[in-house]
Amino acid sequence: MSASVLFERRGNLALVTVNNPPVNALGQSVREGLLEAFRAAEADAQVEAVVLLCTGSTFMAGADIKEFGKPPQAPSLPEVVNAIEACAKPSVAVIHGSALGGGLEVALACHYRIARNDARVGLPEVKLGLLPGAGGTQRLPRLAGVAKALEMIVGGAPISATEAQRHGILDELFDGDLLAAGSAFAQRLLAEGRGVRRSGEQPVADAGEAAALLDAKRAEIHQRMPGLFSPLRCVAALEAAVQLPLAEGLERERELFRECLASPQRAALVHAFFAERQAGKVVGLAADTPTRAIASAAVIGGGTMGVGIALCFANAGIPVKLLEIDQTALERALQRARDTYAASVKRGSLSEADMARRLALLDGVTDYAALAEADVVVEAVFENLEVKRQVFERLDAVCKPGAILASNTSSLDLDAIAAFTARPQDVVGLHFFSPANVMRLLEVVRGAQTSDTVLATAMALGKRLKKVAVVVGVCDGFVGNRMVFQYGRESEFLLEEGATPEQVDGALRAFGMAMGPCAMRDLSGLDIGLAIRNRQRQSLPPQFPLPRVLDKLCEAGLLGQKSGAGFYRYPEGSRTPQPNPALAPLLEAASRERGIARRSLDDRYIVERCLFALVNEGAKILEEGIAQRASDIDLIYLNGYGFPAHRGGPMFHADQLGLDKVLARIREFHAEHGAWWQPAPLLERLAAEGRQFSDWEAGQ
Known part of the structure; x- marks a missing residue:
């Protein structure tokens, strides 16, 4: 038996205890131990029921992150989960803390589930660009219905034990000792003659409404999450649960899971996951540095x-x-x-x-x-x-x-x-x-x-x-605002060169940005942006010109949402941007003042101008030691500036494109537009060495 899973027969019950601190992750040793434990329980004639529980502060809280990116090791989680469900003796999962991802899939394979009142359950795989790949998409809708399964699997947020019980995911809630509650529940099952109850053999409760629910969720994804890969695969997997027998549905789930696994979006989302963990490791700060108490x-x-x-x-x-x-x-x-x-x-x-x-x-x-x-x-x-x-x-x-x-x-x-x-x-x-x-x-x-x-x-x-x-x-603007200045500046130059706010914002939203730069400026107030711009203008040498767009709009009293119009027009009581007919002559005047002949610009060019301005400045920030690592910059942009998570952040996105290709475009922009586009020395060095931003960390 694996050291991570303990097996004990106590009377007529088999106690299977997962002991893999800190979160009882489903690594290879746990998977192997679970398989062996359930086989042992089934082979033991004195065992009438199985109680599955975990040590520490939580039930199984998902996959083992140490295995991310490594070749899979047997047994696979689907193999383990299917074996648990196939067990001929009734099993009870006793949940405390969190049962997330594969942990919940293991619990769904057990024939009954009880949980402490303060527990949470969820299937958050979509947040890593995946879908539940060990039966979660097939068993959850059979217990909770398609509507709730769509909410949990496509949304990825955990729910409380109370809500889970209300939707049929849990059978009972309890307070107190895990072993006592699990043993009492199992003995009650046996006394009442309740035996094996496999989730996979139950019908989908709201199957008649499924088609409409699935179509509505697809439409919502296209509207609210355009371009995202895994949410649509989650819907397809749930559709299989409605239309196919369990065995075929599980096969379809694995096909879709493998598609997600191969998606570039999955790599970006996993990068974002690890970036958040890495940010807590401060260069030059010992892990045992004392902290002060904050009570007020x-x-x-x-x-x-x-x-x-x-x-x-x-x-x-x-x-x-x-x-x-x-x-x-x-x-x-x-x-x-x-x-x-x-x-x-x-x-x-x-x-x-x-x-x-x-x-x-x-x-x-x-x-x-x-x-x-x-x-x-x-x-x-x-x-x-x-x-x-x-x-x-x-x-x-x-x-x-x-x-x-x-x-x-x-x-x-x-x-x-x-x-x-x-x-x-x-x-x-x-x-x-x-x-x-x-x-x-x-x-x-x-x-x-x-x-x-x-x-x-x-x-x-x-x-x-x-x-x-x-x-x-x-430094001026630290990381986020220092970089966004370059991004905003380029968006305004593009307006002077021939683009419209609708085109600039539309191109960047299509890339995945939560909001376009023009709408963002309107929201924060153009006068605020102009005040910052004027402060910068005083210290910049003449080879660093600044666009005149903000000046023109503010002179005309167009300050953004607070004045009812800026780059866009906002009807009274509305924050929905509408085209502003007063803008065109102001843009033309700004173009004339800078001696620019307005021209047609395509969306790809717009995206590259704005994003590569971020990347080039980010490289300078790294080399100056203002940020510790490229993933910290990505984290700032993912959590503060609406950068699409499935792109991983500006520095990760540049790595995926290839720094040699990014540098080549920046050099073209430098030739076209001058000093603002001087390539960052770090970018030039990494590109020449065939390295990535992810290879670089402060102090190297």
């Missing part, structure tokens, strides 16, 4: 960003004080917080009780003295260095020794901000993205004097706030 927090500034950050702390169960300049501004900020939570309650994503608990953690104040005992203070005031100076001098005077002083600045020099205090070692950047209580990305900015303990604490805090925390260095 404070936020300076009650605007949209400040309130969003305060809600992040409240959502994590951390008491937080929100400071504003006066009572009127404070009440406005607190009302914004109440309104945000009320909207969540209305949507059904938050209970009234949870809203009350979180609001109770939020305390509005107008006096800096109230922040004296805060463990971390986040400044989220206007993006002006003089304003930041005033805030940090006050914080330095009132905050206790050891308090972490964080700035949410998106572009200002963190080292200059730290110098406003007598404790620069305690200053760190925490750059949240708006809306802060929704967006997952957190750029953790490491200043020149930020201590290792403060940096480690900031990363741990990011995890506690359920953020994707990525360490970046100090």
